[in-house]
Amino acid sequence: MASAPQELSLLHPVNHTNLAAYPSTTAMSSKSASGTTLTPLGSIPATNAGNSRSASLRNRHTAVVDSSIPSKVSVVPPPTTTQLPHINTDDVFKAAFPLQDKEISELLDCDYDSMASYHLTPDEEAERVRAEINRLVSIVQKNDNVLLFTPRNDESLAALKASKYGYVALADAVANVLRALRICNVDNDGISLLNAKIDITPEKFRVAIARLSPDFYIKKKPQTTQSGQVAAAGAPAAPSYESCCDLVDYLTASLARVMTQMANGSSWHNSVLGVLAKLAAKMKVLLDDLESNCVTARGNGEFTLESYLHTFGNSNSTQETQVPDADSIFREVSKSDDQATFHMHCIEQQRIRSGPVRLLKRLLQDLASTNNESGMPTTAYEMLSVVMDTGYKGFKAHLCQDRDYEFSSTSDPHDLNFAHPGFNILIESIEHIKTLNRSTPSHQPVRSPSKDATSLTTKIEWGYTTDGPIGKNVHGASLKSGLKELKLHTMGEISSVMIPLILASPHLSHISKSFFHMFYLTADVAEEVRPYPETPYNAFIRLYTSKFKAPSAEGVLRLADATHKGLFSKDFLLKPHASRGGIIPTIKGLLPQKRTDPSLRLLRLMDEMSAWVYVETAVIVQCRFYVFTIMTLAGVLVGGGLAIGLTLETRLEGVDPFNITVYAWALAAFLALVSKSIKVRDWAWADFLRGRVLCRSVSELSSITGYSDQLILAKLLHDEKESILVTRGPYNSVFERRAERNGDGFSIDLPVKTRTLLLSGLTMLKVQTPLGYGLVCLDARRGRHYSVVCHRGIGDKDSEELICQDIDRLTASNSNKRKGSGAAVVTLPMKWSKELEWRRVEGVYSELDAAFV
Incomplete structure (x- = not known):
């Protein structure tokens, strides 16, 4: 990648030091740096088999993690964002090491993310975690600066060309980082299993240990240096230690910024940053000798499992195949007055770690794209994330197509709000990459592994707005007018786009919302933790490669094409199929209304349909004009007949003029009866005379209002969540609130079409x-x-x-x-x-x- 402009700099310039300078982690040892004998993490000595779980883990010293390798972060002022309140690094450090303030010093050997088994002293651990905290706090405080995954040198992962081998190198680095995260989880789960078993069972723990086996991972050992030479077979060298650490830095920096922009509160910021700092530090130590550290972690885990079985028996472990909901346990524990025990400390550590760890794990899994079920190679993909107004009256929906060609969605406004920080980081990164590439037209990646990989190109298509729809999307017109496109040249640029795109996905935003919900309910009442206000936005992000091919199955449309054609747009309801004959007859008049401005027509439609009243089995519609017209005609016949009788008297020989009156009255009655019955099956006179009608089916509602049945179905689906309407067949499968068999309800007697489902x-x-x-x-x-x-x-x-x-x-x-x-x-x-x-x-x-x- 070309050199950065002068305005770019490191957020936290710290000298990179190889782990070779630190105590060796190459070989397993039963002693720490101070010579103290170590017991595998979470183990219970045989002499304590009968003691409580909170009496375990007393025979080792806690050690720490590496964190002194912050990656480069570009600093360029994008559009201004809300500045976070000042975050004190000492407060974050206390959140990362909560037992430092405890008088019970023996508890210090049982802390989460301890590094005693990996030969680091407590002082080394504290130093590295402190460095990570400084890095993350600096990034969070300067949240108006762009985060980019930039190369530290010409041999870094981020400098690789956007080619097949670049994607392979990224996948290898992600696999190594994911493996390091699994080691962290096994270590922490061992403590939880013995002391505060909430979201872990012996069987789950056994599976987690098995996942550390080399059979689950690529057999490539990270190197301490990277020569940059391509192997004879054309494959790149194994990811270097520095490249893996750079990836850890960017992942944790992105998570830190996203999570601190989701909500405000000192306890939220301190907890999130403390957990991420400790994770980053520990993973860097593990990455220095991943194979050896996996062996150590497996040994510790197996010893912990044996200790658990020795203490609680094998029958207990085989019966507990699942555990209660973790969030409900955290809430119950938060009501307890016993806050001083080590048991409570373990519960608290699980509480604050559950969100960041789940997010990081899912982020790595999506980034690795190890799912081959799509039938496409790693370099053939299309990722799509769309936030748009859809449906009748418009509501926000977020549709996502991930790298493995799997689909997810949400329309929960809180999920959308928690996804917004990810989109902010993404748009800022794209705009800066675009500016950088424009300023360096000769921009070429430094490393180009092979000439046969030049045919692969990676592009991003995007649109983002906070003040309305993207482009001129009227009557389903193409969104292309509001979209931009950019070619990405290096793996650093691709990662800077792909990672925020994953963070903004429905799955990760839902995890974030669930974690915040639990965190808020279990926090101390004195702690102010609130999400940031919602900001409406629309987004279209499409990241794809030239190798991606559209689905070949008949009758299939790509999600990107469906969005481009406006099939999800609420304006699609106003196309000619939405009303009969391309006009919109309304309950306020009998004459068809001419086409007017689409937005005005939509407003008029929503205004008229908002007057509908739902009861359990019917929809009440006002139709005073219709009733007034019928009653006026009937009144004219009645009055005219009476006038004829009184006026003619005996002027017609042999004719009783009041017979004409009777005929006129009969005609008036017939007109009223037919007009009352022709549109609905059962129209009570009380409702008729009040100018309202209870429609008990879609066909009746369409007959009364003149609206298309599909427009009515879209309205009913839109309002179902908040209405009390109960539906019955024959075509009510799509509705959630359905009547019991043979029960009464509003009849969905006309089928719903695909286009209406899309709009809903x-x-x-x-x-x-x-x-x-x-x-x-x-x-x-x-x-x-x-x-x-x-x-x-x-x-x-x-x-x-x-x-x-x-x-x-x-x-x-x-x-x-x-x-x-x-x-x-x-x-x-x-x-x-x-x-x-x-x-x-x-x-x-x-x-x-x-x-x-």
């Missing part, structure tokens, strides 16, 4: 099943929390899914009907079920006029 936040995804193809619904309807559709949808499922089975056979059957009778609608049965199993997700179902029955 329900995306039908085509999946490959053993016997053909099926459909699974990605549910992002209004207010819905995190939803996901992954490859390999098999086995036991927690909840039912909205599915359609064997659609290829049904589609073929409908095709034959169309040839014979000219019918144009594909009808597919939909139901809630756990029985559909699939191997791979193909994409968005593209038959927009398919009707689901």
Whole structure:
């Protein structure tokens, strides 16, 4: 990568020092640097087998982690952001080492993220964690500066060309960092298992130990230096120690900035930064000799498991296949008055670590992209994240397609708020990379592993706004007018985009929200911890490579194409199919209204439909004009007939004029009865005379209002979360609040179409099943929390899914009907079920006029 502009500098310039200068971690030893005999982490001496769990872990000294290798962070003022309050590094240090203030000094050998087993003294640990804290606090305090994964030298991972070998090198480095994180988790879980078993069971702990086996990982040992030479086979050298540490720095810096921008509060900031600093420091020590440290961690874990079984018995471990919800346990413990025991300390450490550790683990897993179920190579991918207004009246929905071609979504406003910091970092990084590349037109990556990898290109397409939709998205017009595109040249640029994009995904934002929810409810009442106010925004981010190919299955649309075409836009409701004949007759008048400005038409529609009143089995609609018209005509007939009788008298010989009056009155009654019954099945006179009607089905509501049935269904789906309306069949499968069998409710007697489902936040995804193809619904309807559709949808499922089975056979059957009778609608049965199993997700179902029955 070209040299950075002069305005760029290191946020925390600390000399890089190889771990070779520190105490060796190459060989296993039973003694610490001070000569004290060590007991594997979390172990229980045999003599204490009958004691309580809080009496364990007394025979070793705590040691620490490496943290003195901060990576380069570009400092360029982007658009101004809210400055965080001052964060005191001493307070963060106390949060990282809470037992430093305790009088019970023997507890110090049992702290979480201890490094005693890896031959570091407490002083070395404190020094390295202190350096990490200084680095993270500096990055957080200067939150108006851009975070970039920039190379420290020409041989760094970030300097690699954006090629096949660059992606391989990134995957190897991520695998090493993930392995180091698993060691940290095994060490901490050993303490929790023996002292405060909340989110860990013996069986889960045994699996975690097994995952440290070399069979689970790439057999490449990190090197202390990197020559930059490419192997004879064309593959790059194994990721160097420095490159792995640079990646740790950027990951923890990104997490620190994102999490501190989610919420404000000293306890929140101190806890998050303290946990991340300790994790970063420890992972750097582990990365220095990963294979040897894995052996040490496995030995410690196995000893801990044996100690647990010796203390509590084997029957207890085999029965506890799952544990209660961790959040509920944290809440109950927070009410306890016993805050001085080591047991409580272990619970508190698990509480503050649960969020950052889960986020970092998931971030690394998504970054590694080890899922091969998509059938595409590592260099062929398309990542997409879209935040947009959709549905009737508009609500925010976040749809995501990850690197493995799996789909997730959320429309929960709090999830969207917690995703916003990730988008902020992402947009700032993109804009700065764009500026940097423009200022250096001859920009070329320093390292170019091979000539045959030049055919691969990586690009990002983006749009972001806080003041309305992206581009001119009217009537489903393309979003292209509001999007920009940029080519990425190095793995540093790709990582600077991909990592914030993952942090802004629905899954990670949901984890963040859940963690904050638990943290707030279990924090001390005197601590002020509040999320930052919500800021409306729309975003379209698409990161893809030239090797990515669109799905080949028939009837499939890419999520990016569906978004470009505006299929999720609320303006799509105003296309001619949304009302009969391209006009919108309303309950306020009988004459069709001419086309006007789309925004005005939408406002008028929302105003009219907002007057609807929901009861459990019907929708009450005001129709005073209709009733007034009918009653006026009937009144004219009644009055006219009476006038004829009184006026004619005997002028017509042989004719009683009042017979004409009777006929006129009968006609008036007939007109009133027919007009009252032709639109709804049962219209009480009391409601009729009050100018209102109780519509008990979609067809009745469409007949009364003149609106398209699909527009009405979109409105009902939009309001379902907040209404009390109970629906019944025959086509109410898509609704959640359904009447019991043979129960009363509002009848969904017209089928919903694919385009209406898309507008309501329900995306039908085509999946490959053993016997053909099926459909699974990605549910992002209004207010819905995190939803996901992954490859390999098999086995036991927690909840039912909205599915359609064997659609290829049904589609073929409908095709034959169309040839014979000219019918144009594909009808597919939909139901809630756990029985559909699939191997791979193909994409968005593209038959927009398919009707689901």
